[in-house]
Amino acid sequence: MKYMIFAGLLLAGCGAAVGPTANRTPANAPDTCNAAAHQGLIGMDAASSLALPEPKRLYGPNDAVTTDYNPDRLNVQLNEIDNIVAITCG
Secondary structure, X not given: OHHHHHHHHHOOOOOOOOOOOOOOOOOOOOOOOOHHHHHXXXXXXXXXXXXXXXXXXXXXXXXXXXXXXXXXXXXXXXXXXXXXXXXXXX
């Protein structure tokens, strides 16, 4: 629960995602944020992502996120029980 509050605070002020392509990393995008180095965190709880470098954003399946693309930002996608399911750039 505390991770949901933390994620909510991080996303405060963000607009709602628009359409099914919201927050999608382009298929051929280079690994500009070094996401490949952090793939070992997949399956771990959200607290594990706190050590990741900035800029980063954590979001769950029902969280609103902006549709802007920042190639240097780590996106940490969480599931319903706050486990990391994906780490991408954007």
